[in-house]
Amino acid sequence: MTFSIAELFEQHSTDKFDLHEQYLNNQMVRVLKTIGYDRHYQRAIGQYLYDQNGTEYLDLLSGFGVFAIGRNHPTVISALQETLTLELPNLVQLDVSVLSGLLGQEILKTTPENLNKIFFCNSGTEAVEAAIKFARYTTKREKIVFCEHGYHGLTMGALSLNGEDTFREGFGPLLPGCSAIPFNDLAALEAALSQNDVAAFIVEPIQGKGVNLPDDNYLPEVERLCKQYGTLFVADEVQTGLGRTGKFWAVDHWHVKPDMICMAKALSGGFVPVGAVAITQKIMDTVYNRMDRAVVHGSTFSKNNMAMAAGLATLHVLAEEKLVENSEKVGADIINSLNAMRDKYEFLKEARGKGMMIAIEFKSPKSLTLKAAWAMLEAANKGLFCQMITIPLFKEHHILTQVAGHGMNVVKLLPPLNLTQKDRDHVVTSFDQVIAETHQVPGSIWDLGKNLASHALKGKKGG
Numbered sequence: 072m073t074f075s076i077a078e079l080f081e082q083h084s085t086d087k088f089d090l091h092e093q094y095l096n097n098q099m100v101r102v103l104k105t106i107g108y109d110r111h112y113q114r115a116i117g118q119y120l121y122d123q124n125g126t127e128y129l130d131l132l133s134g135f136g137v138f139a140i141g142r143n144h145p146t147v148i149s150a151l152q153e154t155l156t157l158e159l160p161n162l163v164q165l166d167v168s169v170l171s172g173l174l175g176q177e178i179l180k181t182t183p184e185n186l187n188k189i190f191f192c193n194s195g196t197e198a199v200e201a202a203i204k205f206a207r208y209t210t211k212r213e214k215i216v217f218c219e220h221g222y223h224g225l226t227m228g229a230l231s232l233n234g235e236d237t238f239r240e241g242f243g244p245l246l247p248g249c250s251a252i253p254f255n256d257l258a259a260l261e262a263a264l265s266q267n268d269v270a271a272f273i274v275e276p277i278q279g280k281g282v283n284l285p286d287d288n289y290l291p292e293v294e295r296l297c298k299q300y301g302t303l304f305v306a307d308e309v310q311t312g313l314g315r316t317g318k319f320w321a322v323d324h325w326h327v328k329p330d331m332i333c334m335a336k337a338l339s340g341g342f343v344p345v346g347a348v349a350i351t352q353k354i355m356d357t358v359y360n361r362m363d364r365a366v367v368h369g370s371t372f373s374k375n376n377m378a379m380a381a382g383l384a385t386l387h388v389l390a391e392e393k394l395v396e397n398s399e400k401v402g403a404d405i406i407n408s409l410n411a412m413r414d415k416y417e418f419l420k421e422a423r424g425k426g427m428m429i430a431i432e433f434k435s436p437k438s439l440t441l442k443a444a445w446a447m448l449e450a451a452n453k454g455l456f457c458q459m460i461t462i463p464l465f466k467e468h469h470i471l472t473q474v475a476g477h478g479m480n481v482v483k484l485l486p487p488l489n490l491t492q493k494d495r496d497h498v499v500t501s502f503d504q505v506i507a508e509t510h511q512v513p514g515s516i517w518d519l520g521k522n523l524a525s526h527a528l529k530g531k532k533g534g
Contacts, residue, residue, distance in 0.1 A: 084123070085111050105526060106462055117141035118487040118494060120471070128469045129494060131486045136310045139337035139427075140388045141487045147340035150384035154376055161376045170379035177386050178338075178349060181319045183328040188355040190348045191373040195309030195335035196224025198346040199273070202331050203228050203246075204368055205350060206271035206303045209357045213247070214269045216302075218254040220280050220476070223273060223307050223333075232273055235280065237477050254278055255285045257292050264300040271331075272297055273305040276321035280476035282430030282483055284423060290325040303330040303354075309346070310428070313337040314389055314488050317399030317426030324425065330354065340385040345378040394488040398426040401490050405429060408499045416506050417441055418456070420480075429484040430475055431502065433457065444512045444520070451524035453478040459520050460505055468501035 083090070088109060092100050103109045111123045118141050120128040133139060140147070160166070175189035190205075192198055203215060217223065221234040231246035233239055252259040254274070263269060274293065277284055297304040306329040311321035313334070318324050320332060331354065335346035359365060372378075389395060406429055409422035417436030424430055433456055435445050448455040457474045460482050464470040475483035486494075508516040 084113065087111070106458065107466055115142035117144075118490060126469060128465075128471055129497060130471045131484045131498070132471050132473055133485050133487045134336075134341060136315060136336045136485045137339060138341040139313055139315060139488050140340060140385055140392075140394060141489050142341055144340060144384075144388055146388050146391075147342055147381055147384040150380045151342060151377060154380040159376050162372070162374075164371075168374055168376065168379065170376050170383065171374035174379045174382045174386075175347075177383060178334075178347065181386075182332060182349045183320075183322070185328045185330075185351055186332060186349040187352055188350050190350060190355075190368075191378075192346040192348070192370045193344050193372055193378075194224070194346045195307075195333065196226045196229040196346075197370060197373075198309065198333035198335055198348050199223045199229040199232065199307065200226060201348050201368060202271065202273065202305045202333055203232075205331065205348070205354050205358050206305065209354050210270040210301065210303060212268055212270035212302075215246075215249045216260070216263045216269050216272045217249065217251055218274055218278070219251045220254060220278055220283070221251075221273075221275055221307075222279050223275075224309075235477065254283055255289050257289065257296070260293065261296055261300075264296055264302050267300055269300065269302045271303040271305050273307055275307045275311060276324070277311050277316060277425060277428060279310045279428075279483075281479055281481050282424050282428055282475060284425070285325075287325070290322065290327045294327045294329070297330075305329060305331045305333065307333045309333055309335045310485070313385075314395035314398050315426055315428050315485070316424075317395065317402055319389075319395055321425070338382050338385060339378070340381040340388075343375075343378040343381045345373075345382050389488075392489065395426075397490070398488040401492075401495050402426040402429060404495055405484075405498055408495075409502060412503060412506065416510060418445070418509055419506055424484075427484070427486045427488050427490070429486075431460075431482045431484070433460070433480040433482075440512050441510065444517060448520055448524055452527035454480050455520070455523055455527060456480050456509075457482050458523050459509055459516055460502075462519060463505045463508065463516060464501055468497070468505070470498065470501055 088100050112120050113123050114121050118130055120130050171191060178189055179187055190201055192201055207213060215232060217232040219234045223229045223232045228246050230239060230242060231249045234251055252263050294304055306322050308320055322329060330351055332349040339345050406422045406424055409431055413419050417438060418433045420432040420434040422431045436442055457480055461472045461474060464472055473483050475481035508514060
C-alpha cells in the first residue's frame, strides 16, 4: 500500500477543524469560528491564498513574516527537491557540512562588518536563547535588560525577556536577572546599565507588537551606551530582518553595529525552520574557547541540509528579484496613501512603519455619536475597534491582516515583500472603504461591533 500526502490532504481537507478540536488547541478553533476566519484553504502561491471555492485572498500576514518571498516559491522548491535527491550526508554530528558553511558565508555578506561568525539553530526563540547564553558567558555577568512590550519568543529564557504580561502570566518563576525598561528611553537604559553588571541589552529595532519605531538617535545611542558600560548590544531581527523594513537589516536604517543579530522566520523561505545568530569573533572565541567546549552549545537539527538549502535559495531570491528594494518602495507608498486619508476619517490616527512592516493606528474621535460608539467597544474590551477593521477586510475584501497586539487599536501588516502595484491599490482601496463604513453610525459594521462587544463581555464573565 502506497503512502500519499496528496491523498491524505484530499481525504481530510475539510476535517481540519474537527481534528484540531479533538487533538490540538480547541480554543484556537473557537477563535477562528467566532470571528469568521474558518476557511478551508486549498493552495497558496506567492502573496495569495485560495480556498475550496477558488476565492483568492491577499495574505498581509505572511505567516507572521515567514513568507517574505511569498508562499511556495519555485526557486526554493527546486532547491529542496534537488537536495532530497542528492543523497547528501546529513547531520553527521562528528563532521561539518558544506551547505551550512555556504549559508553562513552568504549571511555574513549582508551583516555589519563587525559580525563575522554564525551560530545556527532552528527558530527565533532558539536564537534568543543562544544570545542569552553567549552574552552571559562572554561578559561573565548575569543580568539581561529588555524593553517593555518587546517580543523575543516563548521558550523559558526568551519568555523571561517578553515584555507582555499576557504571555508570561502563570509560567513563572522565570529566568532571574532579567528586567524591563521602556522602549525608546535612553535615560532608562543608562540607568539600567550604569552599575556595569548587565550582560546584554536585547531590543527589536522596530517593535513588532504595535510596530513602534525608535527616535532617530535611539539605536546609535544604544550602541554607544552599551560600549560605555561593557554590555553587549543584541538586535532581535527575527521579524525585522531580511528586507522586511526596506533595508536588509533594520539596524541598517540607523547605521549601527550590534554585537549580535538574531534572525529566523524569512530565512526559511517558508519551508524548513531555520534560525541563526550573527556574532563577533570575540564572542565566538570566548564561548568556544577550547576543544572540549566545541559542543558547549548547539542544537541537534540545526545546520540540517534542507534548512541550509532553503536559506541559500531564499537569499538568492531576495537578491535576484530585488525584493528588499520593492519592500521599501511599495511599503512607503502604502503608508503614505493611508496617511493621506487622515483628514477625512476621525478614527484614523496614523499609518507608520518601514518597508513592509506597517501599523495602522486608530483613535477616539471627536464627534459625539462616533465617540459614544468607540466608548462602547472600549468598555467591552480595549482594542476591539480593530476587529471591526480586520474582519470586514477579510470577509468582504479577502485581505488577511491582524491586530498588532493585545489591547491595542492597531492593525498590523507584514506582507510578502513581492506585493505588486495591483496589490497596493487593493490594500489602499479596501482600507478606505472599511474605515469609511466605521464612520456610519448606526450601520451594518456597527452591528458587527455590538456582536464583538457581546462576545468580549461573555468572555470576561467566563462564558
